[in-house]
Amino acid sequence: MEPASGIMLDHNHRLSLREFPYIIRWRDDRCKRCGKCTAVCPVKAIEPTVKVQRIIQSEGTVPSPTASRKITHIVEQVTDMERHCTGCGTCTLVCPNEAIEPEYNPQHKFYHYKNKGGEPLKRGGRRNDPSVSTLDKLKFTRISMLTDPALDAGRHEFRIRTLLGRILPPEELPLKMEDGKLVVDKSSGKFIPPVREIFPIMIGSMSIGALSPPAWEGFAMGVAYLNEVEGIPVVMASGEGGMSPRLLRSKYLKYFILQIASGYFGWDEIIHALPHMVEDPAAIEIKYGQGAKPGDGGLLMAQKVLKLIASIRGVPQFVDLASPPTHQTKYSIEEAVAKMIQSMSMAWGFRVPVYPKISGTKTARAVLNNLARNPYAAALSIDGEDGGTGAAYNVSMDKMGHPIASNIRDCYLDLVRQGKQSELPLIAAGGVAKKGNLAANAAALIMLGASAVSIGKYIMQAATDCFGDEYNRCNLCNTGKCPRGITTQDPKLYRRLDPDRVAERVVETFKAADVELKKIFAPMGRSTELPIGMSDGLSIEDEAMAKRLEINYAC
Amino acid sequence: MCRLAAITSDKYFSPMENILALETMKEGHDGSGLGLTLKDLGGEFEEFKGFPIMSGICSKEGIGVLDEFMDKHGFKIKHVWTPKIKKVKGVISRDYYFARAYDYPEHYKNKSIQEKEDILMNTRLALRKLGEPDESIFVFSFYPDVITIKEVGDPLQLAEFFSLDKDGIRAKIVFAQGRQNTNYAIYLYACHPFFIQGYCSMTNGENTAFVPIKEFLMSRGFPGYIGYNSDSEVFTHILHYSVSRLNFPLHYYKDVITPLKPTEIEQRKDKEALNLMKQSLRPLCIDGPNMIIGFTPDGACFMVHDSKKLRPGVVGGIKGKYALMSEECGLDRAIPKRDKDKDIFPMKYDMVVIAPQAKEIKVWNQLQG
Numbered sequence: 047m048e049p050a051s052g053i054m055l056d057h058n059h060r061l062s063l064r065e066f067p068y069i070i071r072w073r074d075d076r077c078k079r080c081g082k083c084t085a086v087c088p089v090k091a092i093e094p095t096v097k098v099q100r101i102i103q104s105e106g107t108v109p110s111p112t113a114s115r116k117i118t119h120i121v122e123q124v125t126d127m128e129r130h131c132t133g134c135g136t137c138t139l140v141c142p143n144e145a146i147e148p149e150y151n152p153q154h155k156f157y158h159y160k161n162k163g164g165e166p167l168k169r170g171g172r173r174n175d176p177s178v179s180t181l182d183k184l185k186f187t188r189i190s191m192l193t194d195p196a197l198d199a200g201r202h203e204f205r206i207r208t209l210l211g212r213i214l215p216p217e218e219l220p221l222k223m224e225d226g227k228l229v230v231d232k233s234s235g236k237f238i239p240p241v242r243e244i245f246p247i248m249i250g251s252m253s254i255g256a257l258s259p260p261a262w263e264g265f266a267m268g269v270a271y272l273n274e275v276e277g278i279p280v281v282m283a284s285g286e287g288g289m290s291p292r293l294l295r296s297k298y299l300k301y302f303i304l305q306i307a308s309g310y311f312g313w314d315e316i317i318h319a320l321p322h323m324v325e326d327p328a329a330i331e332i333k334y335g336q337g338a339k340p341g342d343g344g345l346l347m348a349q350k351v352l353k354l355i356a357s358i359r360g361v362p363q364f365v366d367l368a369s370p371p372t373h374q375t376k377y378s379i380e381e382a383v384a385k386m387i388q389s390m391s392m393a394w395g396f397r398v399p400v401y402p403k404i405s406g407t408k409t410a411r412a413v414l415n416n417l418a419r420n421p422y423a424a425a426l427s428i429d430g431e432d433g434g435t436g437a438a439y440n441v442s443m444d445k446m447g448h449p450i451a452s453n454i455r456d457c458y459l460d461l462v463r464q465g466k467q468s469e470l471p472l473i474a475a476g477g478v479a480k481k482g483n484l485a486a487n488a489a490a491l492i493m494l495g496a497s498a499v500s501i502g503k504y505i506m507q508a509a510t511d512c513f514g515d516e517y518n519r520c521n522l523c524n525t526g527k528c529p530r531g532i533t534t535q536d537p538k539l540y541r542r543l544d545p546d547r548v549a550e551r552v553v554e555t556f557k558a559a560d561v562e563l564k565k566i567f568a569p570m571g572r573s574t575e576l577p578i579g580m581s582d583g584l585s586i587e588d589e590a591m592a593k594r595l596e597i598n599y600a601c
Numbered sequence: 602m603c604r605l606a607a608i609t610s611d612k613y614f615s616p617m618e619n620i621l622a623l624e625t626m627k628e629g630h631d632g633s634g635l636g637l638t639l640k641d642l643g644g645e646f647e648e649f650k651g652f653p654i655m656s657g658i659c660s661k662e663g664i665g666v667l668d669e670f671m672d673k674h675g676f677k678i679k680h681v682w683t684p685k686i687k688k689v690k691g692v693i694s695r696d697y698y699f700a701r702a703y704d705y706p707e708h709y710k711n712k713s714i715q716e717k718e719d720i721l722m723n724t725r726l727a728l729r730k731l732g733e734p735d736e737s738i739f740v741f742s743f744y745p746d747v748i749t750i751k752e753v754g755d756p757l758q759l760a761e762f763f764s765l766d767k768d769g770i771r772a773k774i775v776f777a778q779g780r781q782n783t784n785y786a787i788y789l790y791a792c793h794p795f796f797i798q799g800y801c802s803m804t805n806g807e808n809t810a811f812v813p814i815k816e817f818l819m820s821r822g823f824p825g826y827i828g829y830n831s832d833s834e835v836f837t838h839i840l841h842y843s844v845s846r847l848n849f850p851l852h853y854y855k856d857v858i859t860p861l862k863p864t865e866i867e868q869r870k871d872k873e874a875l876n877l878m879k880q881s882l883r884p885l886c887i888d889g890p891n892m893i894i895g896f897t898p899d900g901a902c903f904m905v906h907d908s909k910k911l912r913p914g915v916v917g918g919i920k921g922k923y924a925l926m927s928e929e930c931g932l933d934r935a936i937p938k939r940d941k942d943k944d945i946f947p948m949k950y951d952m953v954v955i956a957p958q959a960k961e962i963k964v965w966n967q968l969q970g
Binding site for chain 1: 881
């Protein structure tokens with residue numbers, strides 16, 4: 047067919063704003079044309095432009111309209127999908143007159159178009175699913191009433207602590223009697239694994255590199271303050287990418303879990319610091335998988351690999367740092383994983399708990415059962431599908447992975463069947479406090495069988511005011527253009543973030559969670575030990591879920 | 602809240618002393634049951650000390666099944682005691698209440714005590730399994746020198762029903778519980794005291810940590826850790842597990858069920874062992890309001906509380922006779938002529954232990970070790 051010539055195509059090649067996930071609502075009458083919004087927009091989705099306006103005016107007592115044309119300045123949203131508005135709302139924050147704000151467009155067709163050059167969408171954040179999670183559907187329904195008095199969360203003593211590390215079965219404790227007292231039989235030669243007593247909510251792995259220096263520093267300061275001043279033993283995992291050499295050699299190292307992942311980034315520095323360490327780390331986490339992107343390794347985009355990150359990780363600047371999907375040395379769980387656990391244990395003289403972290407998966411029980419037979423495995427961390435990440439393919443985040451609730455329950459009940467429920471602690475992660483209910487989600491997971499929970503995305507949002515949500519708002523973490531200065535290595539952006547304020551928010555969040563946990567456990571009559579596996583305390587208003595989780599159905 | 606009355610003495614006495622003590626605490630039990638465990642038996646059982654005694658209730662059909670089972674497994678009846686049942690308003694009589702002393706099967710006579718204990722427990726469990734679906738057989742205990750009686754009703758009425766006031770049945774240790782039914786349906790297997798292989802306990806509380814404890818015990822691979830019609834049965838099994846299975850001295854029972862805080866453990870000489878125990882036995886840490894009274898195979902009796910002392914308990918008496926009660930009025934009834942100033946109200950760190958034959962009373966403090 048001959049191409050049409052001389053005929054206007056009416057911009058048929060352009061997308062309409064209705065295809066975009068966020069549409070900018072700009073108010074001409076309020077805007078004073080200061081230009082702050084267009085300057086601050088991290089994706090250049092809006093730009094100042096010039097339009098010709100036709101104005102009809104009529105003056106005098108008799109209508110006598112006259113048309114005039116005027117050149118005016120406006121703020122316009124571009125229709126280039128590469129510069130789509132992410133709804134972060136930084137424009138709204140800087141606008142002096144409340145003249146601009148993005149509005150979510152539920153009818154968008156963003157995913158139809160966001161694959162230019164055959165490159166699928168990559169982003170930060172977590173699974174874009176704003177529905178109510180299973181964790182938020184769980185309720186605490188065993189309330190102590192009259193037959194057993196409820197406890198007072200404000201007056202009674204509570205022990206909100208858990209154990210991180212391999213626990214010996216009671217039958218194998220190397221104890222003997224001496225003068226009517228039990229003593230440890232040192233001559234037995236029995237290996238006593240290292241165990242840490244920690245707060246049951248941990249900060250999960252977010253690396254230096256994924257986070258900006260003030261964000262990571264803020265978390266680290268908050269964790270140190272919680273331990274040293276508040277007496278709440280919160281531990282934090284480093285993520286893949288090492289830690290500052292000074293911190294590695296400091297007394298604060300004991301509050302941190304060092305993560306080793308498939309790229310081994312940062313471990314050159316860690317190994318060199320080993321002889322100079324004055325404290326052991328809280329634990330070593332071997333990352334085999336991540337809930338947000340099962341089957342993918344870590345990914346730090348080139349734009350975030352600046353001088354500091356390059357030096358800590360021992361790599362050149364401005365190159366993509368993609369960790370392999372699996373550890374290259376991994377041959378089988380029976381030997382390679384066991385060897386890795388033993389090697390890491392050996393590096394610290396078997397004084398540090400070493401545990402693997404996997405993504406939530408239907409095969410978690412197979413991993414668990416293998417670890418249960420390995421006396422050096424200190425725990426198993428399972429990261430469910432709602433976990434967050436700094437960078438991943440959208441399809442991995444949205445469609446891959448296993449919900450954490452049934453995964454952790456299955457694993458716990460498997461341990462119960464083997465009588466090993468007290469030996470191998472389970473750490474649950476992935477979507478904890480997705481809607482802000484930190485203590486409730488944590489308590490629910492504990493009652494399903496977790497010994498501890500790990501939080502990443504939530505604490506990042508709560509402590510640093512991250513914009514991201516499950517409507518794909520912002521989620522620019524991978525680009526290095528984080529408008530809050532949280533996930534960027536650009537000093538112009540990260541100087542927006544005050545590390546002291548981040549630390550303060552971390553402390554506030556954990557203190558509040560500590561109180562809320564007591565408010566949950568007190569009316570359930572639990573105070574002396576963490577109610578791990580107290581499934582009779584839980585109910586859910588969904589019969590199928592109740593059956594699946596082996597808990598009560600209540601309506 | 603259930604009411605508890607335990608008496609230990611160096612002389613045989615009637616269980617009526619416990620029943621009358623319970624009567625003084627009547628506002629605390631609602632007639633949903635009476636449980637009696639008698640140890641170190643006198644009267645007609647005094648001459649059968651070495652023979653295991655099976656205590657229970659059977660229907661007409663059930664007794665046939667029981668006899669056939671025992672005969673098949675080589676147990677021979679040595680002596681039978683049945684209470685003289687008197688009709689009492691409000692108590693529904695069952696067909697056959699009994700305590701029978703048996704002789705061991707031939708091939709078990711020379712076995713070790715442990716092996717004998719296992720065959721007795723397994724026999725009891727097998728009979729329970731046979732009779733539980735249609736409630737034709739209830740077996741509460743099967744052990745030498747121990748009788749257990751349980752029925753639904755008010756303790757004093759039940760004493761009349763069983764004619765305990767006229768019967769010559771006697772013992773040196775008697776535990777009695779007047780039941781206040783709470784969480785579960787009225788069911789005989791949910792009635793305290795609970796007994797396993799010489800260990801017995803009863804409780805006046807609620808166990809909020811029941812499910813994890815139950816799951817832990819059931820996963821130990823020990824056939825006796827089943828049942829759990831009452832959340833309090835786990836206290837008996839923890840006692841058995843700590844002392845019999847793990848070979849811990851009795852006072853470590855307190856360290857298992859209510860472990861100290863890390864700073865408190867530091868003060869103990871056995872802190873290393875305590876730390877390991879606390880970690881490994883974490884699922885057995887009890888919660889909720891509880892006072893526990895128990896005895897061990899050697900005849901020692903004890904009282905301990907939950908870690909906050911949320912339930913009452915008092916111990917008092919004279920040399921040769923002590924009572925452990927949930928309320929002081931019960932103690933006044935059981936042993937009125939005693940020096941009340943010497944009554945012991947154990948606090949949250951205390952474990953009161955009365956030596957066998959009520960020889961002496963000691964308070965073990967958990968902080969001091």
